[in-house]
Amino acid sequence: MIENQVKKTLRKTGVNKKEKILVAVSGGKDSAVTAYLLSKFGYNIRGFHIDLKIGDYSEKCKNAVVELCRQLGISLIIYDIKKEMGSGMCYLRSAVQSRKKTEIKNCAICGVIKKWIFNKEARKLKADKIATGHNLDDESQTFLMNLFKGSPELSANIGVITENTSNKKFIPRIKPLFYIAEEDIRKYSRQKKLPVVYEKCPCALDSYRIQVREFTEKLSEKEKVNVVRNFERLREKFRKKESEINYCRICGEPSRNQVCRKCGLMQ
Ligand code: SF4
Numbered sequence: 411m412i413e414n415q416v417k418k419t420l421r422k423t424g425v426n427k428k429e430k431i432l433v434a435v436s437g438g439k440d441s442a443v444t445a446y447l448l449s450k451f452g453y454n455i456r457g458f459h460i461d462l463k464i465g466d467y468s469e470k471c472k473n474a475v476v477e478l479c480r481q482l483g484i485s486l487i488i489y490d491i492k493k494e495m496g497s498g499m500c501y502l503r504s505a506v507q508s509r510k511k512t513e514i515k516n517c518a519i520c521g522v523i524k525k526w527i528f529n530k531e532a533r534k535l536k537a538d539k540i541a542t543g544h545n546l547d548d549e550s551q552t553f554l555m556n557l558f559k560g561s562p563e564l565s566a567n568i569g570v571i572t573e574n575t576s577n578k579k580f581i582p583r584i585k586p587l588f589y590i591a592e593e594d595i596r597k598y599s600r601q602k603k604l605p606v607v608y609e610k611c612p613c614a615l616d617s618y619r620i621q622v623r624e625f626t627e628k629l630s631e632k633e634k635v636n637v638v639r640n641f642e643r644l645r646e647k648f649r650k651k652e653s654e655i656n657y658c659r660i661c662g663e664p665s666r667n668q669v670c671r672k673c674g675l676m677q
């Protein structure tokens with residue numbers, strides 16, 4: 411069931427088996443299943459792991475991805491955030507939080523920094539696509555959060571593939587598990603005995619997402635699929651407004667504004 415749905419989703423992304431895909435492997439179940447299935451279906455993949463240096467948790471995650479890539483027979487690139495950016499994620503995010511007047515959640519900061527790293531490093535590695543483990547629950551929550559905040563246009567780039575064909579510096583991102591519910595992924599990863607860290611990240615803190623998650627947990631899988639499918643239809647309306655991409659004047663990465671979100675947080 412999962413396998414057939416993921417095959418269909420991959421067809422929808424248009425990715426082909428010759429393209430070089432960098433899979434963002436975190437040590438968690440979602441990215442492990444993503445890498446496992448892409449490898450099983452014969453895609454040309456490599457693993458890319460950001461070692462966030464969040465104490466023991468990061469050590470466990472790193473060991474899990476090393477083992478996963480060994481089992482799959484794929485190469486793995488480990489990006490050490492302390493070496494590359496001078497500090498671990500805990501320090502980076504508290505520095506941002508103490509500088510900014512408005513409250514910014516841990517996961518929001520971490521997410522922006524990770525996205526920036528993935529794009530930059532994927533380009534250096536000449537990857538054609540980045541694959542992430544985002545699942546149906548993540549996506550329906552994000553769509554609803556943006557809707558509840560009154561900014562549905564923020565969902566414009568959410569879908570099975572996020573790309574900007576006119577901007578070569580932006581590496582398209584695919585989400586093979588877009589239509590798969592989190593619980594099914596958990597069961598599948600256990601059934602396949604994948605090396606996975608099931609415990610939660612100790613820095614996970616996004617109270618609004620937790621509230622929305624409590625709400626979406628009451629929805630059936632069919633209802634969650636309806637949420638994402640309806641947003642996919644609406645997305646085209648917002649896309650035209652969102653298509654213009656510039657380059658950040660600080661780091662040179664693709665950005666909708668003069669300064670990208672990562673540099674906006676870090677300066
Ligand atoms: S749970 Fe939040 S803080 Fe932890 S790795 Fe994920 S995005 Fe970063």
Ligand SMILES: [Zn+2]
Nearest residue numbers: 658661670673
């Ligand atoms: Zn920048």
